[in-house]
Amino acid sequence: MHLKSLTLRGFKSFASSTTLHLEPGITCVVGPNGSGKSNVVDALAWVMGEQGAKSLRGGKMEDVIFAGTSGRPALGRAEVVLTIDNADGALPIEYSEVTISRTMFRNGGSEYSINGQGCRLLDVQELLSDSGIGREMHVIVGQGQLDGVLAATPEGRRGFIEEAAGVLKHRKRKEKALRK
Ligand code: ATP
């Protein structure tokens, strides 16, 4: 299984329809500051069902819709289409290629589809959940996060390890209990 293509329409800085074709292996997106590299990563998280505006580096969900520039008016909707090569059947669906799309309208409505069939967010999440991608399965390391790890104090570094090991929440609970 691998990601085959990603199309952005009206998503953040991508006002015109833009398609990235992805090959198996590592893909690098290069470009000057502010050219939209991180927006591409946001689009990938968004089409897989991301619900947090903050994870998408915005204040509210409709911040993903192209907001307009001096030369181009704002748009009323954002759409992202992700095509996944499923020749190996990693996704539990009888298609060798799976296309997931998400559309959001400025008036608030949101739509999902799988292979052109309208569906619920839950259907997208369930489709992806056994495959190593989708909600909380894939890992997106944000800009500056690596610097954060390298520059961390010993206590901070311990925090990262505890979070990865899943003990941080227990320590937080213990600290809270001791304070009472
Ligand atoms: P850097 O190299 O600094 O990390 P980048 O290539 O990752 O840059 P992005 O963060 O992807 O850049 O893109 C930032 C640009 O996207 C900004 O110019 C910002 O104005 C624009 N942008 C973000 N949201 C929208 C939106 N809703 N409508 C229009 N433009 C947007």
Ligand code: MG
């Ligand atoms: Mg960036």
